[in-house]
Each structure stands twice: as C-alpha cells, then as structure tokens.
Amino acid sequence: MKKITLIWILFFLPYFVFANADTKSKEMCECLKKAKSSQAESDKKECLNLREKHVKALKKGSKQHEGYLKSLNQCEQELAGLPQVDPNLSTEEKTKLVCDCMKQATKQNRMGCFKLQSDYAKTISDSEEKKAFNLNSQSCGE
Template sequence: MKKITVLWILLLLPYFVFANAETKSKEMCECLKKAKTSQTESDKKECLDLREKHVKALKKGSKQHEGYVKSLSTCEQELAGIPQVDPNLTTEEKTKVVCDCMKTANKQNRMGCFKLQSDYAKTISDLEEKKAFNINSQSCGE
C-alpha cells in the first residue's frame, strides 16, 4: 500500500509543480493588468513584491521558474500590445507583422517588436530566407 501511495505522489508531483507555476504566472498577470489600468504606485509595488515572492517560491533557475517566466513574458507582450508569434505565416507576412509593430509601437514598446523580430527569425530554417527576413524587417524599423 505504501508503494502505491509513493508511486501516485511521484506521478502527480510534476503536475502540481507545473500547476503551481502556472497559477502564480496567472496571478502575476492579473496584478500587472490591474497596475496598468490603475496607474497607482501602490499597485505597481504590489506586483514587484508579488514577483519577488513568486521567484523565491519557485526557486530561480528551476524548470518551474522557467515556465513562470515564459508565461509571464506572454502576458507582458499582450499588455504591451505586441502580437504573438505565429510560425505558420509566410516570410512576407512575418516581415509585415514586425514592420507594423515597429510603426505603431511607442518608444517603450519597441523592444517588444525587436523580440518579436527575433522570435520570428527563429521560426525560419532556411538561412537565405532568414537573412532576407532580417534585412527586410530591420529596414522597416528605421
């Protein structure tokens, strides 16, 4: 009976750990949304405190922390108005998305556009096509 209980714990542990990181990233995302709409310093400080608490709980550098950061990055991109990467787009469509981002982003959100450009470049396996994408998407941001 003890062996079965230990086996169940070992099988379910990764699920609970992942769920914990996902729950924390959703909690943090909600905090960031609230802070963005309210614009009060106390709400922003609350998010900083919450992030610090989450990083301690998830142990920075762990798989759970990596998942938390990845989920949070998606949330932050949404809040900044940066579109999500769609690897199924053609190279021309990817270039247009990056260029549109560069044209509409304010100075603060422009870094998100550069990240978008980098993420799209990673989805292109052909070296010549990737080179053309990088040249075309860089020239539209100038």
C-alpha cells in the first residue's frame, strides 16, 4: 500500500507544483491589472508584497519559479500593450515590430519597446544575425 501511495505522489507531484506556479502567476497578474487600473499606491504595494511572497514560496531559481516568471512576463507584456514575442518571425519582421513600437511609444512607454527588443534578441541563436538585429532595431529608435 505504501508503494502505491508513493508512486501516486511521485506521479502527480509535478502537476501540483506547476499548477501552484500557474495559480500564483494568475493571482499576480490580477493584482497588477487592479493596480494599473486604480493607480493607488496601496494596490501597487500589495503587488510588491505578493510577488515577494510568491518568490519565497516558489524558491527563487527553481523550475516552478522560472515558470512563474515566464507566465508573469506574458501578463506584463499584455498590460504594457506589447505584442507577444513570436520566435518564428523572420529577423526583418522582428526588427519591424520593434521599430514600430519605438515610433508609436511615448517616452514613458519606450521601456516596453526595449524589453520587446531584448526578448526578440533572445530568440535569435545565430550570433551574427543577433548582432545585425540589435544594430538595426537600435538605429530605428533614434
């Protein structure tokens, strides 16, 4: 009986662990949405406290924490009005998206465009292609 219980726990444990990270990222995303719409300092502080609590619970650097950050990154991009990063686009398409973002963004929102640029750069494995992308996408923001 103990072996069956142990097998059951080992089989379903990853599901519960990752579901926990997913639940926490959704909870954090809702907090960020609320803080963005209310603009109240107390709501922003609540999100900071919640994030700290989540990082402790998920053990920074763990697989669960990485999944949490990935889901949270998607939420933050959505809140900033940035398109989701599509690694399957050509380098030219990626450059155009970054340049369009730079042209349309106000000074306050340009940080989101730099993040978009960074995220797209991470999707390019060839070092020469990545270098060309960075140069081309940086020059369009000037």
